[in-house]
Amino acid sequence: MIDIIKAKKTFDKHIKKYDMNNPKIMVKYKHSLRVSDLCVRLAKSLHLDEEKTSLIALIGLLHDIGRFEQIKLYNTFDDQLSIDHGGLGVNILFDEGLIRDYIKSDKYDEIIKKAIYNHNKLEVPDTYSEEQAFFSKIVRDADKIDIYYIVSNRDKTYKYDDESITEEVLDCLFRKSLIDKTLAKTDLDKMLITIGYLYDLNFTYSYEIIRTGEYVSSLFNALELTENKSIKAFNYIRQSLKDDFNI
Ligand SMILES: [Fe+2]
Known part of the structure; x- marks a missing residue:
C-alpha cells in the first residue's frame, strides 16, 4: 500500500x-x-x-x-x-x-x-x-486540467495579429484533431494547443472541472486579437467549444 x-x-x-x-x-x-x-x-x-x-x-x-x-x-x-x-x-x-x-x-x-x-x-x-x-x-487529464488552471490564472492580456497563428496548428483545431506540440511556432500557437487539449480529455469529470473553473472563458478573455483572420478563427473556435463541450 x-x-x-x-x-x-x-x-x-x-x-x-x-x-x-x-x-x-x-x-x-x-x-x-x-x-x-x-x-x-x-x-x-x-x-x-x-x-x-x-x-x-x-x-x-x-x-x-x-x-x-x-x-x-x-x-x-x-x-x-x-x-x-x-x-x-x-x-x-x-x-x-x-x-x-x-x-x-x-x-x-x-x-x-x-x-x-x-x-x-x-x-x-x-x-x-x-x-x-x-x-x-x-x-494525462489531470496534467491538462492543471495547465488550464495555470494559463487561465495568468494576470495578463495577450495581443495577437494574423501573423501570430501557424496555419497547421489552426487546421488541427478546426479538424478537432490532436495538435503536435512541435508545430507550435508562436505564443498564440501554444494557446491554441492548450485549447485543443479539450479534444483529448478522457473523462467526463475532467470537463466538469474545466467548466466549473471557467478556465476556457478566462483564456479567451485574455486574448486581444487585432486582425480579421484571427478574430474570425477564434470566434469559430469559441462557438465549437460551446457546441461540443458546453464550455
Ligand atoms: Fe510533464
Missing part, C-alpha cells in the same frame, strides 16, 4: 535539492502537488478503490520529476531544445531505484513507468495494456 503523505514528504526532500528560488522549479513543484490532487479527484469520480487511488496520486506527484533535472541541466521546459522530460523522469526513478523510496512493492512499476513516460506524448499507444492505458489517461 502506498502512503501518499509519506510520499509527498519524500518528494519534498528530493525537490529541495534543486534551486527553490528558481521560479521554474517552484512552478513545477506546485504543479506536481496539484496534479496529484486532481488525480485523486478523478479517481474518486471513477469510484476507484483506495489502493488504486493512492497509486494514481503517486503517479500524479511524480509525473514531472524529470522537469527539475531538465531545468537544472538546460534551464528550459522545451523538450525539443533539451530532453524528453517524460523519459528523463522514468530514468531518474527507475535507473537507480529511487522509486523504492516512494513505493516498496514493484508490482505497479510497469504502470508507473508507462504513465510517466507517456504523459507528455501525443497519445497513449495501443501497445499499452488496458490498465496501463487507464492510469496513463488519468494523469
Whole structure:
C-alpha cells in the first residue's frame, strides 16, 4: 500500500535539492502537488478503490520529476531544445531505484513507468495494456486540467495579429484533431494547443472541472486579437467549444 503523505514528504526532500528560488522549479513543484490532487479527484469520480487511488496520486506527484533535472541541466521546459522530460523522469526513478523510496512493492512499476513516460506524448499507444492505458489517461487529464488552471490564472492580456497563428496548428483545431506540440511556432500557437487539449480529455469529470473553473472563458478573455483572420478563427473556435463541450 502506498502512503501518499509519506510520499509527498519524500518528494519534498528530493525537490529541495534543486534551486527553490528558481521560479521554474517552484512552478513545477506546485504543479506536481496539484496534479496529484486532481488525480485523486478523478479517481474518486471513477469510484476507484483506495489502493488504486493512492497509486494514481503517486503517479500524479511524480509525473514531472524529470522537469527539475531538465531545468537544472538546460534551464528550459522545451523538450525539443533539451530532453524528453517524460523519459528523463522514468530514468531518474527507475535507473537507480529511487522509486523504492516512494513505493516498496514493484508490482505497479510497469504502470508507473508507462504513465510517466507517456504523459507528455501525443497519445497513449495501443501497445499499452488496458490498465496501463487507464492510469496513463488519468494523469494525462489531470496534467491538462492543471495547465488550464495555470494559463487561465495568468494576470495578463495577450495581443495577437494574423501573423501570430501557424496555419497547421489552426487546421488541427478546426479538424478537432490532436495538435503536435512541435508545430507550435508562436505564443498564440501554444494557446491554441492548450485549447485543443479539450479534444483529448478522457473523462467526463475532467470537463466538469474545466467548466466549473471557467478556465476556457478566462483564456479567451485574455486574448486581444487585432486582425480579421484571427478574430474570425477564434470566434469559430469559441462557438465549437460551446457546441461540443458546453464550455
Ligand atoms: Fe510533464
